[in-house]
Amino acid sequence: MNGYTDINSITDPTDFKSTRVPKLFEVDSLLRCHICKEFLSSPMLTHCGHTFCSGCIRRYLLNTPKCPICSKELRESNLCRNVVLEQLVISYKGLRKELLEKVQIQEEPKNVPQVTESLVIENAPVASTTPKPEVIYLDEEDSAFDDSIDEDLTILLESKKRKQTVSIDSILKRPKPPLQRKITTESGTCPICSKVFPIEILMGRHIDECLAVPKPSSNYASNSTYTNSHTSLGKAKSPSTEDQSYYQPKESNTVQQKLTKLDYSSLSTTQLKSKLSKLELPTNGTRNELETRYNEFLILWNANCDSVQPKNPKLLRSQLAKWESAIKVKANGTEKLGKAGWSDLIRQARSTMKSKD
Amino acid sequence: MATKRLMKEFSLVQKSIPSDSEYPNILTLQPQDTLFQWKGTISGPKDTPFEGYKWGLIIDIPHTYPSSPPSVKFANKICHPNVNFQTGEICLNILNQEHWSPAWNLINVIVAILQLLGNPEPLSPLNIDVSNLLKLGDMSAYDGLIKYYAVRYGLKDEDGILD
Ligand SMILES: [Zn+2]
Ligand SMILES: [Zn+2]
Ligand SMILES: [Zn+2]
Numbered sequence: 001m002n003g004y005t006d007i008n009s010i011t012d013p014t015d016f017k018s019t020r021v022p023k024l025f026e027v028d029s030l031l032r033c034h035i036c037k038e039f040l041s042s043p044m045l046t047h048c049g050h051t052f053c054s055g056c057i058r059r060y061l062l063n064t065p066k067c068p069i070c071s072k073e074l075r076e077s078n079l080c081r082n083v084v085l086e087q088l089v090i091s092y093k094g095l096r097k098e099l100l101e102k103v104q105i106q107e108e109p110k111n112v113p114q115v116t117e118s119l120v121i122e123n124a125p126v127a128s129t130t131p132k133p134e135v136i137y138l139d140e141e142d143s144a145f146d147d148s149i150d151e152d153l154t155i156l157l158e159s160k161k162r163k164q165t166v167s168i169d170s171i172l173k174r175p176k177p178p179l180q181r182k183i184t185t186e187s188g189t190c191p192i193c194s195k196v197f198p199i200e201i202l203m204g205r206h207i208d209e210c211l212a213v214p215k216p217s218s219n220y221a222s223n224s225t226y227t228n229s230h231t232s233l234g235k236a237k238s239p240s241t242e243d244q245s246y247y248q249p250k251e252s253n254t255v256q257q258k259l260t261k262l263d264y265s266s267l268s269t270t271q272l273k274s275k276l277s278k279l280e281l282p283t284n285g286t287r288n289e290l291e292t293r294y295n296e297f298l299i300l301w302n303a304n305c306d307s308v309q310p311k312n313p314k315l316l317r318s319q320l321a322k323w324e325s326a327i328k329v330k331a332n333g334t335e336k337l338g339k340a341g342w343s344d345l346i347r348q349a350r351s352t353m354k355s356k357d
Numbered sequence: 358m359a360t361k362r363l364m365k366e367f368s369l370v371q372k373s374i375p376s377d378s379e380y381p382n383i384l385t386l387q388p389q390d391t392l393f394q395w396k397g398t399i400s401g402p403k404d405t406p407f408e409g410y411k412w413g414l415i416i417d418i419p420h421t422y423p424s425s426p427p428s429v430k431f432a433n434k435i436c437h438p439n440v441n442f443q444t445g446e447i448c449l450n451i452l453n454q455e456h457w458s459p460a461w462n463l464i465n466v467i468v469a470i471l472q473l474l475g476n477p478e479p480l481s482p483l484n485i486d487v488s489n490l491l492k493l494g495d496m497s498a499y500d501g502l503i504k505y506y507a508v509r510y511g512l513k514d515e516d517g518i519l520d
Binding site for chain 2 (some may be wrong): 010034035059326
């Protein structure tokens with residue numbers, strides 16, 4: 001997955017460090033892949049007890065047959081799916097934003113007396129100005145916490161004995177502030193098409209879309225579903241909108257067979273091209289590009305086979321196309337965002353930070 | 358993959374450098390024109406002959422990152438047994454493909470370089486002169502030579518911090 005992402009959509013465990021429950025930092029870290037630092041996607045357990053995204057570890061093992069954490073010898077055949085963990089990650093991703101909101105420390109005037117429910121409601125507009133360093137979710141449903149979790153959390157929070165000016169209860173029950181999208185008028189230049197866009201659009205979805213535009217020379221299927229589901233807005237979709245697919249995998253989307261590695265030394269370019277075209281992949285480019293294309297598709301495909309929510313193969317092809325164009329862009333050195341672009345991005349990140357304090 | 362991961366690191370760096378007390382010797386760390394080229398500034402760790410001086414780091418990242426390690430060199434001259442005085446090249450095992458782990462990030466790499474400043478490895482020298490002083494155990498000469506070059510080549514405040 002390439003393309004610049006909205007800086008505000010990037011989450012990491014440190015988001016929890018300055019909350020009421022800093023230990024959630026550990027939970028958030030444990031559900032992430034050591035390689036890509038994202039939440040585990042189709043987690044695979046190794047025989048040495050370590051866990052990585054299926055795609056990440058398969059890509060790594062292509063060149064290095066050992067575990068990235070403990071250096072024990074490791075082959076793809078030693079990998080085993082971890083379905084419960086995958087579902088746990090999906091579930092956690094769905095409630096993370098709400099969890100983060102609920103444990104956020106709110107700054108309130110010191111002289112507020114005992115906070116009551118009614119006061120809390122009056123305070124809601126104040127809360128709504130609190131910046132969210134979080135992904136903005138498409139799904140706004142408000143139900144991730146049932147009462148028992150609330151209770152547990154209250155106990156946890158009280159055990160922290162932090163100084164508070166607001167009762168914990170009121171924080172847990174506080175109505176959710178309205179969603180706010182940061183509006184900025186700063187602009188940047190797209191590294192691919194060189195057009196100027198507001199930085200928000202550029203970092204959010206433009207580059208993804210720009211990368212997804214098929215090159216005239218190739219026969220990649222462009223797929224708007226893919227583009228939409230991977231913008232900063234879409235990628236954090238709560239599983240509640242996808243329950244159906246993850247508890248009862250859709251037959252239509254089920255990917256059949258794993259692909260096997262090719263022995264390139266005994267394969268003519270014509271044979272390689274015919275393999276690629278059977279997979280509906282482009283057959284243009286140098287021999288090296290053809291091999292690289294097959295290898296990357298092999299990883300995407302096999303990782304998809306490990307997923308409890310397999311994607312449509314069309315999406316994998318479009319993902320491959322983006323990956324290839326990102327590499328080309330890097331090779332041509334044309335992906336420069338330019339000094340102005342970076343300083344915009346940096347300024348944006350800084351202002352996010354400042355408003356967080 | 359690389360871009361997304363680097364974007365994530367950039368976001369993390371924005372949060373923890375230079376405000377985080379965990380990394381007092383990392384003064385700056387920033388991508389340049391692209392996410393594949395970064396620059397950093399470090400200050401010499403306490404209780405080492407490097408204390409009180411600053412050095413720039415130039416970081417080049419391959420598009421296969423994090424499967425492959427970044428390459429890091431010093432931007433200004435530094436006298437250290439495991440650093441090539443002319444090129445700034447650093448001899449540090451985790452920067453070799455063989456010992457690199459994709460679980461590490463750029464901050465980890467810089468922390469490892471800072472550790473190397475205080476814990477030189479005389480068995481893999483890139484600077485024979487200062488490395489021989491270390492082997493002989495002549496610590497006052499070792500410290501003296503390092504400081505001599507630190508005064509000459511270390512970044513001054515008026516050089517500004519790389520940005
Ligand atoms: Zn991963
Ligand atoms: Zn292991
Ligand atoms: Zn564009």
